[in-house]
Amino acid sequence: MISPEDMEKLIRSELKDMPAYIPIEPTDVLSRRINLPEENVIKLDGNENPYGCSLRVKQTLADYAYYHLYPDPEQRELRKALAKYTGVSIENILAGSGSDELIDLILRLFIRPGDGVVNCPPTFGMYPFSTDVCGGKVVSVPRQQDFSIDIPATKKAMAKGAKVIFIASPNNPSGNITSEPVILEFLNSDTVVVIDEAYFEFSGETMVPLVAKYSNLIVLRTFSKWAGLAGLRVGYGIFPVNIVKHLMKIKQPYNINAAAQVAALESLKDISHLRGTIKAIINERERLMARLGQLGWLKSYPSRSNFILCSVLNGRARAIHKGLQKRGIFVRYFDTPLLKDCLRISVGKPEHTDALIAALKEMR
Numbered sequence: 378m379i380s381p382e383d384m385e386k387l388i389r390s391e392l393k394d395m396p397a398y399i400p401i402e403p404t405d406v407l408s409r410r411i412n413l414p415e416e417n418v419i420k421l422d423g424n425e426n427p428y429g430c431s432l433r434v435k436q437t438l439a440d441y442a443y444y445h446l447y448p449d450p451e452q453r454e455l456r457k458a459l460a461k462y463t464g465v466s467i468e469n470i471l472a473g474s475g476s477d478e479l480i481d482l483i484l485r486l487f488i489r490p491g492d493g494v495v496n497c498p499p500t501f502g503m504y505p506f507s508t509d510v511c512g513g514k515v516v517s518v519p520r521q522q523d524f525s526i527d528i529p530a531t532k533k534a535m536a537k538g539a540k541v542i543f544i545a546s547p548n549n550p551s552g553n554i555t556s557e558p559v560i561l562e563f564l565n566s567d568t569v570v571v572i573d574e575a576y577f578e579f580s581g582e583t584m585v586p587l588v589a590k591y592s593n594l595i596v597l598r599t600f601s602k603w604a605g606l607a608g609l610r611v612g613y614g615i616f617p618v619n620i621v622k623h624l625m626k627i628k629q630p631y632n633i634n635a636a637a638q639v640a641a642l643e644s645l646k647d648i649s650h651l652r653g654t655i656k657a658i659i660n661e662r663e664r665l666m667a668r669l670g671q672l673g674w675l676k677s678y679p680s681r682s683n684f685i686l687c688s689v690l691n692g693r694a695r696a697i698h699k700g701l702q703k704r705g706i707f708v709r710y711f712d713t714p715l716l717k718d719c720l721r722i723s724v725g726k727p728e729h730t731d732a733l734i735a736a737l738k739e740m741r
């Protein structure tokens with residue numbers, strides 16, 4: 378039998394030193410950590426939907442009769458409904474277990490070890506993470522001070538043979554969008570351009586109509602944010618038709634479980650209710666932005682999303698983050714070279730904003 382040490386030696390060497398992705402924790406874990414009941418936890422760290430999912434989702438899942446059967450591997454009903462929702466053909470669509478799975482599948486389709494993937498940090502951590510897992514080479518082109526993309530540097534990185542570029546629009550964690558003229562500049566290239574529109578329903582800006590014109594454009598979306606289905610893991614992509622065929626082939630056959638397929642379908646049937654909660658979140662974002670500004674020691678960046686990034690001007694971001702945690706309020710803290718002393722605050726319900734602002738005032 379092989380020793381544990383020799384077993385370790387069999388692991389792909391490039392994965393041994395790879396940094397782990399730092400995920401957010403669920404409410405029960407957070408509540409135990411701070412010794413407060415779960416209902417006292419105010420979770421503003423995951424850009425989740427504070428209003429939860431549609432009631433129709435809960436009722437239909439309770440009545441669903443086919444949990445003992447495998448779900449449709451071709452996701453036909455869901456893709457049909459998504460085609461109607463997005464205005465493209467069913468042949469352009471594939472759903473994944475969260476858009477996270479689609480990021481991974483796209484990279485596995487295009488990236489051989491050593492191939493370049495352009496990443497524009499600060500941005501969503503799954504792009505470099507999944508590139509690393511595939512053995513690809515992350516080519517980092519940092520965003521500018523206002524978090525817009527550095528266009529000449531990005532084009533230069535793409536021209537050096539990068540196979541894929543990821544652009545989140547709105548970007549997480551900065552909340553800004555990348556405009557269509559900028560994306561068009563990147564589309565006129567040999568690189569696969571992935572526009573991640575996880576927060577589309579809050580920004581209203583989409584590149585989906587361009588997929589018919591550009592054979593190198595992929596747009597990703599998710600039900601995690603606007604539809605309140607983060608826990609069920611449903612995302613989808615709008616792809617050139619020839620790419621769907623290959624992704625369908627390499628994905629796990631039953632990648633979207635039955636409950637997730639039903640929940641996504643019911644969400645699309647309850648769209649007018651969900652649009653109401655999206656509007657409530659957008660209104661609350663503006664109120665939160667104003668209240669944060671009144672504090673005088675936080676600089677908030679304009680957001681087209683369901684979260685707000687703030688720089689803590691007195692350099693006490695870590696202490697503020699900890700102090701909020703003690704009071705049961707969880708936000709995301711960043712202290713990286715590109716994001717010094719920053720907090721990202723997801724938009725909650727009005728009572729969450731009030732509790733957060735009261736806590737911040739106590740800590741000034």
Ligand SMILES: Cc1ncc(COP(=O)(O)O)c(C=O)c1O
Nearest residue numbers: 475476477545549575599601612
């Ligand atoms: C830009 C971006 N893309 C994708 C995701 C992940 O979405 P999903 O829950 O569908 O995997 C997130 C989640 O925070 C995100 O911020």
